[in-house]
Amino acid sequence: AELDTLLQAAEIEVEQVKTAQAAVLKAQNAAEAEAKATPEGGGGALDKDLIKVATGLETSSEEAKKSVAGCMALVEGNVNMMRIRGPTEELKASAAVLQNRAREVKASLEDTLQKVRTAKAGATARVEREARKLAAKQEALRQEKIFKQYDKDGDGLLNEEEIRAYVAGEHKFELAEDKLQNILSKHPDGVAHKDFAQLRSQIAIVWSEILNKRRKEKNEKQMATIKKNSAEILSALSSVEGEVAKAEAQVRILGPMIGASMLDMLSERTEAAESAVDAARDFLAAAKEQALGLGVDSNFETEAKQMALGEAKTLQTKVVALENRVNAAAVLSKAARSKIQLQERKAALLREATAM
Structure with missing residues (x-):
């Protein structure tokens, strides 16, 4: 009963769409007749009217499409339900009738809308073609106006000076003598x-x-700058590596001292090691910032950008290796500092116990 009610409503809505199609068909016949009868081949007011009418029908058909979709969903649901429960012969016959009605109303709507879309597509193509023709005519008139503007003597030809003036005025650059003579070699009397x-x-x-040429020159300058900057950063990393080596040397002697509990000497050496590690980290941070910034200039040309990224990757690999060495040194100096703090706490507890 529910499906029958929905189908009745959908059939009415689809019939209304088909009735409205008559206006589209009328507009289509008029537009196509004009297209055949006129040199322009259509694309005028009648085609624009057809597009408007067709678009209006497409919009107004949305409710019918929703109703038909609802019917088809309910049909599918009923079919699934019958598969589960097992249909009676009477139910099967009734369902078949409703399914056929649903399919017919869906096919009718789709056929109608496809005809509308086809009519609209033809009109749209003609309008767009006419718009391109109009734009071409307007551009031709604009170019004719420009030609006359630079044809100062009005002889219908652009001579050497007039061509120079045209290039400077419209294209904003100075035409080289060899290029100008090449043009005039084909038009010795001037360009008509x-x-x-x-x-x-x-x-x-x-x-x-x-x-x-400008891009090539710019690219070459950028690549030269990248090479120079990369070499400077690499030199800086060599200095940083020296600082890292100093930090490693300072922490290397802490291990034996930790095991031997040489507290006084350990404290002094740990402070020196911590200072060396901090210095290495500071130098490394500055070099890392330079390395990371090498390949991020958005103004780089393609080749220069690729080179910068490659150089940056190489430098960053070196930075990571140095960071790992600094971190390893920091772990040892931290262990020494922890040992010192532990010994100091023990000494404090011992003093408290003695005082009691």
Whole structure:
């Protein structure tokens, strides 16, 4: 009963969509007739009206789509329920009728909407094509205006000075003499308006060459700077390694002292070791910051960026190795400090016991 009620509502809504399709069909016939009859091939007001009508129908059909989806979900649920409980012949016959109605209403809606989408797609293609043609015409008029602007003597040809002025005014760079003569070799009397597009292409190629040259020069300078900075950081790391070695030498003698409980000497040596470890860490932190910053410049060209990342990775590997050595030295100095503190606590307890 529930499915039957939902189907009745869905059938009414789908029928309303099909009725509304008549307006789309009318607009489609008018737009396609205009497309065949006019040199432009459509893309005007009638096509835009068709798109508007079709879009409106697509929007208004949402409720019908939801109703049909609800019916199909209920049909699927009923089928699953019958599989579980086992249907009677009467129930099977009734369910089959409802399933067929649901499938028919779904197919009817999908067929209607597909026709609407097809009509809309054709109109959209014609409108977009016309827009491209209009844009091309406007660009042609703009280029004609530019040509006349630089054709100072009005002879319909751009001479040497006029070409220079055009490049400087529109493209913002100075055309090299050899490039200019190459252009004029093909147009000794000057560049006519019909060849203006070719001139623009030639200028674009020249500008691209200039940009590539600038990029190459910039890349070479960046790579030279990266090499220089990398060498400086590597030199700094060599100095840091010397500080790390000093710290290692200071902590190396702490082990025997810890075992021998040489408290007075251990205290003095531990302070020296801790100072050496702290100094090594400070030097290493500065070098690490430089190494990490080597490959993060967003203005690097592609080749320079790749080089910087490679150099940074190499330097960071060295930094990590030095960090591990400093940390190992710090562990030994900390152990010595713990031994000293333990001995001091024991001595304090002993003094308290003696005083009592």
